[in-house]
Each structure stands twice: as C-alpha cells, then as structure tokens.
Amino acid sequence: MFVSAAALLAAIGAPAYAQFSTALDTSQQTANEGKTSQQRIDQLDDQTAALLNDYRANLKQLEAARRYNESLERNIQGQQRAIDRVKVDIENVAGLQRAVTPLMEDMLARLGDIVEADVPFSIDERRERVTRLTEVMSDPDVTVAQRYRLIVEAYQIENEYGRTIGEYSGSIDDGGEQRAGEFLRVGRLALIFKTGDDSVLKIWDNAQRAWVDLPKSYLPDVRLGLRMAKEQTAPALLPVPVKAPTKAAQ
Structure with a gap:
C-alpha cells in the first residue's frame, strides 16, 4: 500500500513537521555559512599570494641594487688603491716628482671622465671641482704634494657619494x-x-x-x-627603482 505525501505529513503531525522544517533551515544556514567561510579563506589565500609575490619582487630589487652598488664600489676602491700606492711612492721616493705629474694628469682626466659618465647629480659642482684641479695643475705656486692631496680629496668626495x-x-x-x-x-x-x-x-x-x-x-x-x-626624519628603508646591475668597466 502506498501513502501520499500529504497523508504522510498529516501522519507526522504539525509539531514534527515544524521540527523537520527548522532542521532544514538550520542545515541551509550552516551550508551558507560554510560557503561564506570558504570565500573568505579563498580571499585571504589570494591576498597572501599577492603579498608573497611583492616580497619576492622586493628581494630581487634589493639584490640588484646591492650588486650594482658593489660593482661601483669595486671600481672606485680600485682607483683608491692605486692612489694609495702612489702616495706611498711619493712619500718614500724623492726623485718620483717628474713621474708623478703625468700620473696625476691621468688621474685628473679619469676623474673628469667619471663625472661625465656618471649619474649627473650635483653636476655643476663636480665639473667645477675638476676645472679647479685643472687650473691647480698649471699653477707654479702649488707644490706637487699639494696637487696630489687635492686630487686625492676629489676622489674621496666622489667615493663618498656612493654611500650617502x-x-x-x-x-x-x-x-x-x-x-x-x-x-x-x-x-x-x-x-x-x-x-x-x-x-x-x-x-x-x-x-x-x-x-x-x-x-x-x-x-x-x-x-x-x-x-x-634634510635630516628631518630618522633614516629608514627606502624603496628605490633601479635597473639590473651591469658589469663595471675594468
């Protein structure tokens, strides 16, 4: 014998049907909450992935900046080592004066090349420094030691730019x-x-x-x-857009 749905509901009774309806509503609410929670999880997962990608990109940028700065530092430090060797020679060999003059002229010419090929920050000031040194090289009232000291100071100033x-x-x-x-x-x-x-x-x-x-x-x-x-705030990590480093000229 088959019983119709209406007859079955009538047999169950109103209280039981109300409980059944409430259970269905609760089940639907739970399903909706689960769906909402999953959406939030997916959204957080997307945000986490985006932050991770940004972090990796920043690491690559930092590594590129570090390698580029190291390349420039090696180039300038190589020049500084050459200057230091010449300084020792000047202090210990009195007869080196005639040989030092063309060397200083080469150093001054190289300094001018660095200024012109470099990023043009404070370009007028740096060019003026090279011009003054060129005039000093032909001034008979300036000794060889003084000329050398001024050229060394100019190189030290250029070297300092890379760290400030x-x-x-x-x-x-x-x-x-x-x-x-x-x-x-x-x-x-x-x-x-x-x-x-x-x-x-x-x-x-x-x-x-x-x-x-x-x-x-x-x-x-x-x-x-x-x-x-301007020293108006404390030093902090400063993101800087840079290109990939290139090998410095030897």
Missing part, C-alpha cells in the same frame, strides 16, 4: 621646457626629480642619458627620502 643620500634644488630640461624642483640622490643608485607641486616626477636613466617618468606610486617614498636627506 642627498638633496638639492635645481632644474631640468623636460622636452625643451625648464622645470624647477628638488633632486633626491640615493647613493649612485638613483637620481630623482620632482616639482614643488608634485605634478612632475622623473628619474634619471643613465643608459639613455635622459630623464624618464617615474610612476607616481613612488611619490611617498621620494618625499620620505627628501626628509631623510
């Missing part, structure tokens, strides 16, 4: 238009320019020997770097 952060005001040629603003130098890794109203943000591309646009997402970091350079 600095800022200064100036202007750039932006497509034939002169724009005034602030420069941020981060070692020899980056030279960044921004206008006072933040409408223009650029970074020097030494491979192209030109200013290129820098994404505005770097603007907060540039502002922080400027405050650090």
